[in-house]
Amino acid sequence: MFTIIRTIGGITRTIQADSNKNFKELGLNNNLFIYIIRVCEQPGMFLGQLADAIQIDRSTSFRTVKKLVQQGYLQVENDKDNQKIKRVYPTQKARDIYPQLHQYEKDQSDKLLDKLSSEEKEALAELLLKIAPY
Numbered sequence: 819m820f821t822i823i824r825t826i827g828g829i830t831r832t833i834q835a836d837s838n839k840n841f842k843e844l845g846l847n848n849n850l851f852i853y854i855i856r857v858c859e860q861p862g863m864f865l866g867q868l869a870d871a872i873q874i875d876r877s878t879s880f881r882t883v884k885k886l887v888q889q890g891y892l893q894v895e896n897d898k899d900n901q902k903i904k905r906v907y908p909t910q911k912a913r914d915i916y917p918q919l920h921q922y923e924k925d926q927s928d929k930l931l932d933k934l935s936s937e938e939k940e941a942l943a944e945l946l947l948k949i950a951p952y
Contacts (some may be wrong), residue, residue: 833926840922844915845889851919853882854891858908858916864897865904873951886912 838847846854856871857863863871869879883906886892891912897903908916931939 829930836926837922841919846891846919850882850886851922853879853886854908854912854916855919855923857892857906858912858920861907862905865894865906868906 834849837849837851841847841851844851852872853868856868860867860871865880865883866876868883869876872879874882883892883894887894890909893907893909894904895907897905931942934942
């Protein structure tokens with residue numbers, strides 16, 4: 819059964835290597851593009867929600883958001899009602915590249931799932947949800 823997890827890991831590493839190559843010039847290697855996609859799709863998420871959405875520990879997520887703020891892709895603002903909550907928003911720079919990032923994500927998905935029938939895709943989705951850590 820190790821082969822299943824190893825295969826999932828191999829798929830993940832292949833996508834990461836490809837995305838690193840594609841987004842290097844934007845400074846978005848190591849899956850940083852995923853943060854921009856999630857924030858553009860749900861502007862105003864608080865930092866913990868973003869970490870949960872990406873399925874990464876909060877301290878790593880917070881450091882990554884800080885880096886993307888420094889690069890001009892994201893901005894962090896205090897919540898209007900609770901100053902302890904920090905909300906994350908895309909900058910115009912992030913919104914400008916979002917279509918490219920989203921298309922990349924779609925193309926990778928289509929490429930990976932191309933050989934599966936509709937039924938197989940549905941079955942795979944159900945099975946992955948059963949083992950997903952969230």
